[in-house]
Amino acid sequence: MKPAWSWQFEAGRLALAPALALPSPITADWAWAGSTGAGVRVAVVDSGVDAGHPAVGQVAGAVALTYDPDAPDQVRAADGPHEDLFGHGTACAGIIRSLAPEAELYSVRVLGARLTGKGTVFAAGLRWAIANRMQVVNLSLSTGKRDYFAVFHELVDEAYFAKVMLVCAVNNVAGPTYPSQYASVFSVAANEATDPYRYDYNPAPPVEFGAPGIDIEVPWLGGSTIKATGNSFAAPHIAGLVARILGKHPGLTPFQVKTILLALASNAAPPGGPDSDRHLLVR
Amino acid sequence: MPDPPERLLERVATLAADLGPALAPIGQLELLRSITAAARELFDAAACSLALLDEAQETLTFHVASGAGAQEVVGQRVPVDRGIAGWVVSSGQPVAVADVARDPRFAAEVAEATGYVPRSVLAMPLQTERDMLGVIELLDQRDDAPAGRRDMELLGLFANQAALAIEASRVFSSLGQALFKAVGLAAAGDRDLASALDELARHAPDPAAELAELAGAFARLGQVGPAERAAATRLVREFLAYATGDRRLP
Numbered sequence: 429m430k431p432a433w434s435w436q437f438e439a440g441r442l443a444l445a446p447a448l449a450l451p452s453p454i455t456a457d458w459a460w461a462g463s464t465g466a467g468v469r470v471a472v473v474d475s476g477v478d479a480g481h482p483a484v485g486q487v488a489g490a491v492a493l494t495y496d497p498d499a500p501d502q503v504r505a506a507d508g509p510h511e512d513l514f515g516h517g518t519a520c521a522g523i524i525r526s527l528a529p530e531a532e533l534y535s536v537r538v539l540g541a542r543l544t545g546k547g548t549v550f551a552a553g554l555r556w557a558i559a560n561r562m563q564v565v566n567l568s569l570s571t572g573k574r575d576y577f578a579v580f581h582e583l584v585d586e587a588y589f590a591k592v593m594l595v596c597a598v599n600n601v602a603g604p605t606y607p608s609q610y611a612s613v614f615s616v617a618a619n620e621a622t623d624p625y626r627y628d629y630n631p632a633p634p635v636e637f638g639a640p641g642i643d644i645e646v647p648w649l650g651g652s653t654i655k656a657t658g659n660s661f662a663a664p665h666i667a668g669l670v671a672r673i674l675g676k677h678p679g680l681t682p683f684q685v686k687t688i689l690l691a692l693a694s695n696a697a698p699p700g701g702p703d704s705d706r707h708l709l710v711r
Numbered sequence: 712m713p714d715p716p717e718r719l720l721e722r723v724a725t726l727a728a729d730l731g732p733a734l735a736p737i738g739q740l741e742l743l744r745s746i747t748a749a750a751r752e753l754f755d756a757a758a759c760s761l762a763l764l765d766e767a768q769e770t771l772t773f774h775v776a777s778g779a780g781a782q783e784v785v786g787q788r789v790p791v792d793r794g795i796a797g798w799v800v801s802s803g804q805p806v807a808v809a810d811v812a813r814d815p816r817f818a819a820e821v822a823e824a825t826g827y828v829p830r831s832v833l834a835m836p837l838q839t840e841r842d843m844l845g846v847i848e849l850l851d852q853r854d855d856a857p858a859g860r861r862d863m864e865l866l867g868l869f870a871n872q873a874a875l876a877i878e879a880s881r882v883f884s885s886l887g888q889a890l891f892k893a894v895g896l897a898a899a900g901d902r903d904l905a906s907a908l909d910e911l912a913r914h915a916p917d918p919a920a921e922l923a924e925l926a927g928a929f930a931r932l933g934q935v936g937p938a939e940r941a942a943a944t945r946l947v948r949e950f951l952a953y954a955t956g957d958r959r960l961p
Contacts, residue, residue, distance in 0.1 A: 429807050429833070432864040475798060514798035515814060516806075539801040541792045543768035543843060546801065569802035574840045599804050603840045648814050657807035657863065 430618070430642060431659045433598050437619035437628045437638030444697040445629040445690050453699040454691035456625075465528025465671035467678070471562040472524065472664075473553040474517030474569060476510050477535035483522035483647035488532040489560075493552050495545030502545060503552040510537055515648035519656065520568050520664040522647035527624055527668025528675065534562060539569075547576040554583045554607070558592050563674050566667040567613075568597040568660030570605040580606040588612040591681055593670050597663040598635050609634065612682060614670070614689075618642050618662040621694070627666060629693035637689065639665035718898075739880050743775040746873045750847060751777045753869070754862055757829070757851035760784050761837070762796055763877075764845050771796055771845060779850070780827030794820065796846045799834040803843065805863055807833040835866050837874040844874050889926060905930040 436442065448454075469488070479487040487509070496504040512518045512535075521533055538553035539546075550571060557565045565587070571580075584607050587594050596608035598617050608615045611633075618641025619628050628638035641662030648654045670685055680688075690696060743761050751759035758778030762771040769791060776784040791797045794817055799806060809831050811817055829850035837844040847870050852862065889911060896907035908927030932943050 429863055430861050431805065432867045435861065435864065475801070513792045514794070514801075516798050516802065539792065539798075541769060541790065543764065543791055543800065546843075569804055571803055572838050572840050573842070597804060599836075605803065643809060649817075650814075652813050654811070654813045655809040657809070658804060660802070660804045660806065 429657045431657065431662075433617035433635045433659065434619060434638065434642065436630055436632065436635065437617065439620070442628055442638075442695045443631045445631050445693055445695050447697040447699045448687065448691065450699065454688055456692055459688050459692055460669065460672040460676060463528075463672040463675035465531030465668070465675040468528065468531045468564065468671045468674045469534060469560075469562045470524055470528070470531045470564040470566065470667060470671050471534040471536050471557040471560075472517050472521045472566050473536045473538055473550070473557060474520055474566070475514040475539045476512035476517045476537040477521040477533065478512040478515075478518040478647075478649065478651075479509060479535075481518050481522065481647050481651055483653070484518060484525055484533070485529075486533070487521070487535055490535040490537070491556060492537040492540075493549050493556065494540050495542070495549050497545075501552065502548050505552075505556070510535070512649060513537075513539060515652075515654075516568070516660065519646035519648060519661060520566050520667075523624075523661060523664035524566060524668040524671065527665065528671035531564075531668075531671040531675070534560070547571045547573055547579070551576065551579045551583060554580070554587070554594075558583065558587050558590055561590075562592060564593045564595065564667050564671050566595050566664050567607065568658075568663045570596065570599050570608050572599070572603060572605045574604075576606050577604075581610060583607070584610045584612055588682055591679070593667075593674075593682055593685055595663050595667040595670060597659040599659065614663075614666055614682075614686065616641075616663040616666050617659045618657070624665050624668070626694050627669070627689070628695050629690045636686070637666050637693075638662070641665070722895075739877070739884070740774065742876055742880055744777070746876070747775050747777045747847070750849065750866070750869060754833075754849050754866060755853045756833075756849040758784075758827075759847065759849050761847045761873075762789070762845050763837075764791070764800060764843065768843075771800065779829075783826055789820075795832055795834050796848060799836050799846045800843055803836055803838060805833070805835040805867060807831070807863060833863065833866065835863070835870045837870050837877065839874050839878050841878070844877055847873065886926070893926070903930075905934075 477487055490509050492506045492510045494504050536553045536556055538549045594613040596613045596615050598608045598615050599605050607613055615635050616637045616639055617635045619638030621640045624640055630636055639662040641659055642657050643655055644661055645653050646656050646661055673685055673688055747759040747761050758780055760773050760776035762773045770788050773784045773787045789796060791800055811832050812828055831851055833849040835847050837847055893904060893907040893911050897904045905927045908930060912924035932940055
C-alpha cells in the first residue's frame with residue numbers, strides 16, 4: 429500500500445540531492461543531537477489532540493475553531509482542552525512527540541460537525557498558529573478547492589516571513605491542493621522507511637520530502653495504537669525533526685532549516701565527494 | 712375536454728423535471744454502483760462502499776456498496792465528525808488502516824451497524840477542485856491484490872474520475888430540472904423564458920440558482936443580434952480560460 433507521490437522515493441528512483449560545498453559538512457550531531465525540542469512551540473492543526481494518550485503527554489495549549497456565519501471572520505474560537513474527534517490529531521502529535529519529547533505541543537482543532545466553511549476554519553487555524561508565534565505547524569490536511577488559493581497563499585507567505593515552518597502532507601488529488609502546493613512549505617509524502625530518521629529529499633519537487641508513513645504504528649483514540657498508512661503520518665516526522673533542529677538552533681529561517689534537512693537526507697550526495705554533482709546528470 | 716396548450720406545456724415541464732434525473736442516460740445511482748463494483752474488482756477487496764455528503768454537509772450517507780456486508784451498509788448515515796470516513800472527507804487526505812478493530816469506538820460502531828467488522832480499510836476522498844463530494848472505501852483487500860503496493864495512488868486516480876463523473880451527472884440533472892421548471896413557469900404565467908429563469912434563480916438554493924441565472928442570461932443572448940452573441944461567447948471563453956488557468960481554451 430503506497431500513498432500517491434511516494435513512488436518517487438522508491439529505492440532506485442530517487443536521485444541524489446545536491447550537496448553544499450561547505451568548509452565543514454552539516455552533521456546530525458551538530459544539527460539535532462542532544463536536542464529534545466525543548467522550548468519549541470509546535471502546533472498540530474487537525475482533529476484535536478487527546479492529551480490523555482500516553483504517547484502524547486502534556487499539551488501546552490488548545491483551541492477549537494468552528495464555523496459560525498455570525499462570528500467576526502465567520503470563525504468562533506474556544507480556548508481550553510478538547511477531545512480528538514477522529515484519532516488523527518493524536519497520531520500526528522504522538523509522532524512529533526516521539527522525535528521531540530520536550531517540544532511544547534499545541535492542538536488547533538479545525539475539523540468539526542459539518543464541512544460547511546471548512547476552508548475558512550482551516551485558514552483561521554493557520555492564522556491562529558502564526559499569530560500565537562508557533563515555530564512549527566503540522567498540517568496533515570488540505571483543501572483542493574480553488575476558492576482558497578489566494579487565502580492560503582497569503583498566509584503561507586506570512587508564515588515564511590515570520591519564520592514559522594509549515595509542514596504539510598501532500599494528498600492524492602491530481603490537481604493542486606493547498607497549502608502543500610506552495611514552494612515555501614515543507615511538503616511531505618510517505619517513503620518506505622520505518623526508521624524515523626531515514627527521510628529523503630526529492631530533487632524533483634513539487635513534493636520535497638519523503639518520510640515514514642507506510643504501515644506505521646501510530647497513537648489513536650482511547651489510548652490505543654493502530655497500524656496506518658498515509659502521507660498525513662509522514663508530515664509529523666519532518667515536523668518533529670524540525671522542532672529538534674530549532675530546539676538547538678533557535679531563530680533559523682525556513683530556508684536554513686530546509687538546507688539542514690537536505691544535507692542530512694538519506695539520499696544527500698556526500699559533501700565534496702565525487703558524486704556531489706551527480707544530481708545534475710540524473711535528472 | 713383537453714387541456715389548453717399552455718396548461719399542457721406546464722404539466723409536461725413539471726413531469727419532465729421530476730422524471731429527468733430518473734430517466735437520464737445514466738442515473739446517479741447506477742453510476743455509483745458501477746464505480747464501487749469496478750473498484751472492488753480492480754483492487755481485489757472483500758467490499759467497496761461509497762458515501763456521499765448530504766446538502767448540509769453534516770452527514771455521509773452510504774448510497775451503494777458491493778461485497779461483504781453490502782446490504783446492511785447501504786442507507787447507513789455517519790456524521791462527518793466521527794470515524795475514518797469522516798476524517799477523510801474533513802481533511803481531504805486518504806488513509807489506510809491495517810487493523811481497524813484496534814480502534815475500539817470504530818469497531819463497535821461498525822459492527823453494530825453492519826454486522827461485519829473489516830480488518831483493514833482504505834478510505835479515499837471523492838473531491839473535485841470545486842467541492843468535497845464524499846468518500847470511497849475499500850475493505851479487506853487481499854494482500855496479493857494485483858494493484859499491490861500502489862493501491863492508494865491508483866485508487867486516488869480512480870476516485871478522481873468517479874468524482875468528476877458524479878459532479879457532471881449532478882450538474883446535468885440540476886440544469887435540466889432548472890430549465891424544465893422555467894418552461895413550466897413561463898407557460899403558466901405571461902412572461903418569457905428569461906424572466907422565468909430569473910424568478911427561479913431568486914428562489915433556488917445555490918448552485919441551482921447560479922445555473923438558472925446563467926441560463927436566463929443565455930436565453931436573453933439568444934434574442935440579441937449575431938454580433939452581440941459572438942462577442943458574448945468570446946467573453947465567456949476568455950473568462951473561463953482565466954478562471955480555470957487554462958490559457959489554451961480561447
